[in-house]
Amino acid sequence: MSKNQILEEILNEVDKHPEVMSRRDALKFMSVSPVAASIMAGTTVGAASAVAADVKGKIVIVGGGLAGMSTAARLNNSISNADITVIEPDPMSVSYQPGQTLVGAGIWDKSDIQYNRDEFVPSGVKLIKGSVTAFDPDNNSVTVDGSKEIKYDQMIITTGVILNYGAIKGLEGEITSSGADNAAVKNSGITKDGLHSIYFQDGAEATWKGIEELIEKAKAHKGPEKLQAVFTHPNTPIKCGGAPKKIMYLTNSRLEEAGVRDKVELTFYPNGGGMFGIKDYHDAIVEQFKARDFKWHYKHNLVEVDTAKKIAVFDKHWQEKGAYDEDLEEYTMVTKHERVEVPYDFMHVTPPMKAPDVVANSAVGSAKGWVPVNKETLQHVKYKNVWSLGDVAAVPMGKTGGSARKQYKVVVDNMIAAMQGKELTAKYDGYTVCPLITSIGTVMLAEFNWASKPAGSGVNAASFPLDPTQERWIWWLLKVYALKPMTIHGMLSGRA
Numbered sequence: 363m364s365k366n367q368i369l370e371e372i373l374n375e376v377d378k379h380p381e382v383m384s385r386r387d388a389l390k391f392m393s394v395s396p397v398a399a400s401i402m403a404g405t406t407v408g409a410a411s412a413v414a415a416d417v418k419g420k421i422v423i424v425g426g427g428l429a430g431m432s433t434a435a436r437l438n439n440s441i442s443n444a445d446i447t448v449i450e451p452d453p454m455s456v457s458y459q460p461g462q463t464l465v466g467a468g469i470w471d472k473s474d475i476q477y478n479r480d481e482f483v484p485s486g487v488k489l490i491k492g493s494v495t496a497f498d499p500d501n502n503s504v505t506v507d508g509s510k511e512i513k514y515d516q517m518i519i520t521t522g523v524i525l526n527y528g529a530i531k532g533l534e535g536e537i538t539s540s541g542a543d544n545a546a547v548k549n550s551g552i553t554k555d556g557l558h559s560i561y562f563q564d565g566a567e568a569t570w571k572g573i574e575e576l577i578e579k580a581k582a583h584k585g586p587e588k589l590q591a592v593f594t595h596p597n598t599p600i601k602c603g604g605a606p607k608k609i610m611y612l613t614n615s616r617l618e619e620a621g622v623r624d625k626v627e628l629t630f631y632p633n634g635g636g637m638f639g640i641k642d643y644h645d646a647i648v649e650q651f652k653a654r655d656f657k658w659h660y661k662h663n664l665v666e667v668d669t670a671k672k673i674a675v676f677d678k679h680w681q682e683k684g685a686y687d688e689d690l691e692e693y694t695m696v697t698k699h700e701r702v703e704v705p706y707d708f709m710h711v712t713p714p715m716k717a718p719d720v721v722a723n724s725a726v727g728s729a730k731g732w733v734p735v736n737k738e739t740l741q742h743v744k745y746k747n748v749w750s751l752g753d754v755a756a757v758p759m760g761k762t763g764g765s766a767r768k769q770y771k772v773v774v775d776n777m778i779a780a781m782q783g784k785e786l787t788a789k790y791d792g793y794t795v796c797p798l799i800t801s802i803g804t805v806m807l808a809e810f811n812w813a814s815k816p817a818g819s820g821v822n823a824a825s826f827p828l829d830p831t832q833e834r835w836i837w838w839l840l841k842v843y844a845l846k847p848m849t850i851h852g853m854l855s856g857r858a
Contacts, residue, residue, distance in 0.1 A: 363383045363425070372842055374561075378601075379598070380505065380512045388446050390462070390836035399514060403702070405635075408528075410499040412823075414440060414441055414442040415442065415778045415782065416441075417778060418445075418781075419443045419445065419515035420510055420516075421424060421444065421446045421447075421515065421516045422514035422517045423446065423448045423518045424446070424494050424517065424519050424521055425519065425521040425522060425586055425752070425845055426448045426449070426452070426483075426489065427452075427456065427522050427680055427752070428459075428763060428766060429520040429752030429753075429769070429770060430448060430450065430520035430752070431448065431479070431483070431484075431772045432767075432853040432854055433518055433520065433731070433773055434446050434448050434487050434856075435482075435484045435487075435709055435855055435856030435857075436771065436857075438484040438487055438856065439484075439487060439857070440778060440856075441778065444487075446487045447487070447512065448483070448505070449493075449512070450490070450491065451481070451491065451492055451493040452538065452576070454476055454748060455478060455480040457475050457479060457562075457563050458474075458475040458849065458850060459475070459602075459763070460602065460845065461475035461795075462560045462566035462762055463560055463566070463608045464562065464842065465560070465563075465566040465569075466558075466560035466566045466615070467609065467613070467615070467616060468570040468573065468574070469612075469842070471803065472563055472564075472566065474846075475846075476563070477665070477850055480789060481639070482854040482855075484496070484522060484851075487635075490506060491672070492510070493720075494521075494720060495508045495709075495720060496508075497721070497725060497726045498725075499517070499724075499725050499726050499742075499744075500725065502514055502517075504517070514747075515747060516747050516748075516749070517756075518748075518751070518777070519622055519726060519745065519747045519748065519750040520750065520751055520752045520754065521718050521721055521734050521754045522538070522601075522718075522752060523717065523753045523754060524536050524717070524718050525537045525561050525714065525715060526598075526713055526714045526715060526716050527552065528715070529537070530666065530667060530711070530713070531665060531666035531667070531751075532551070532666050532820075533552065536663075537561075537562050539720050548625060551669035553565055553803075554568070554577070556575070556672060556706060556708045556709060557572075557620060557667065557706075557711065558572040558711070559710060559711045559713060560609055560628045560710070561600075561712065561760060568620070569609065571625060571839055572708055572735065572822065573613055573616050573774060574616075575777065576589065576613075576626065576697060576707060577617065577622055579627040580622035580626050581620070581621075581622055582687070582790040583625050586685065587795070589625060589626045589707040590625065590626060590627055590629070590707050591628045591629070591707065592629055592631060592660075592704060592706040592708070593606055593607070593609065593610040593613075593628070593629070593631065593710045593712075594631050594674070594711055594712050595632035595634070595712050596630070596633055596663060596664065596712055596714040596715070597655070597714065598714040598715050598837070599732075600715050600718065600761065601753050601761040602760075602761065602762055602796065603760055603761075603762075604796040604798040604799075606632070607630065607637070607647070607798065608799040609710050610630060610710070611650075611798075611801055612799060613628065613710075613798055614628055614801070615801045615802040616802075619802070626708075627657060628657065629657040629658065629659065629704075630651070630658040630659075630705070631662040631664065632661075632662070633662065633677055634660065634661070635660045636660065637651070638779050640808075640810055642831055643792075643808050643810075643830075643831060644663050645831075647832035648799075650806075650833070661678060661680055662677070662679075662702065663677045663679070664711065666842055667709075671705075672705060672711055673704065673705050674699060674703070674705075674706055675702070675703055675704075676701075676702040676704060677700075677701065677702075678698050679697055679698065681696065681697055681698070681818065682695070682696050683695065683697055689734065715753075716728075717731035717733070718754070721733060725745075726742065727744065730756070732754060732755065733748075733750035733754050733756055734756045734757050734758060736855075737758060737792070738756045738790050739756070739772070739776050739786045739788070739790075740755065740769060740773050740774060740776065740790055741780070749773050749776070751766060751770055751772075752765075752766045752769065755769070759791070759792045759793075759794045759811075759812070760794035760796060762795065763792055763849060764792065764793070764795035764854075765794045766853075767849075767858065768793045770853075770856075771791045771849045772789065775788035776788045786827040791812055792810075792811040792812035793809070793811045794809070795807065796809075797840065797845070799838075800833045801833070802836060803839070804833040804834060804838055805834065805836060805837035805838045805841050806832065806834070807834070807840070808830060809830055816826065
């Protein structure tokens, strides 16, 4: 897609929300903003070489979500007469997942995050609509739907994660994160009676209805006791680590907008011991929480929900000194646990997440389920013709679209080098970006890489010369108007 087409897509997004910005103002913004310059450059800078590599081999990509289809497109642009097959079970209507938070807050409709996956299958790339049910990397093959064997010379695993609601007692079901909804999850209690989750399409839509119900309940509420809005973060790696806080910030904005914020207490229950893995961002978020009168309790993992009584049960955990080891001259640390019951009127559940069982239980998986790859080259640690990127890859950074945008270029360059018998020179530096929505109208753009420092503090992760710990309107415009066109039309063409 050309720069003009990307610009038109962004203006089309603006036209859907004229109350925020006019098309004329958007054009002014695009003409002066460094964000816009980056987006426009992204349609060409870093694109595949005009000289396609002449390499031979059958390439199979397991997973046709954003990471998988973007990789297929870039490979198709980079290899002459490429032989690429994508295997993907989900239906044609796929979710632009970063937008589910905006749907959950009533800013976008569900239709705004849906796109027809089949329209983005690159010319010449074969699409098998089925599920990989077995991996056999020792014989360079996968099995589809339990019967069809597909051979490969090179394989890329981009299956995404499984939303494991069933790991929480009182809830049921698992669901893929790539767009398809699952009745078993919705029937478990999620999407009704104050219990919500933005992590699947229908769940995001129902979350907005839940926030509206909370507002109406607050308007009618009398007495000194506040209504309780609870937000959780589980004890597993999750996609978009900022999302559990984003929906909390947006719920706060909607309550303020309705004039009932003083009637609702908002409390965050993360499993970890901090708000963010990087100190500067952690400190900034704590100050934001204080300014908004949010409550929080670290080291609380949601383990059970009584949907009838509307009680959330958390495993509160901490460490204490145990026996003293005279040889090591240190105390053994013992983990302690306490069951904590919390009543809720509204609760947003961020589910535990895991690799698909077919990956975790196969030779390409690891003890923790994720695909073990070299964190820089993204090549499998054991099988040199297997690669992985996106949420299922075992790399120690955020599972975000921003990470995948950097990773898929590395995989393509290194795979082609491997097919040519050359050294793998492309390196993923751990770049991750999290546009942390802090209100309706402001975003903190958290960027970082392996060095674990905020962008702008001596690390080359910075995209813009602005303090990344500050909430800004300009990043709201990036999040709401620019990222979706850049992602869907830029990445899925293999050029952004």
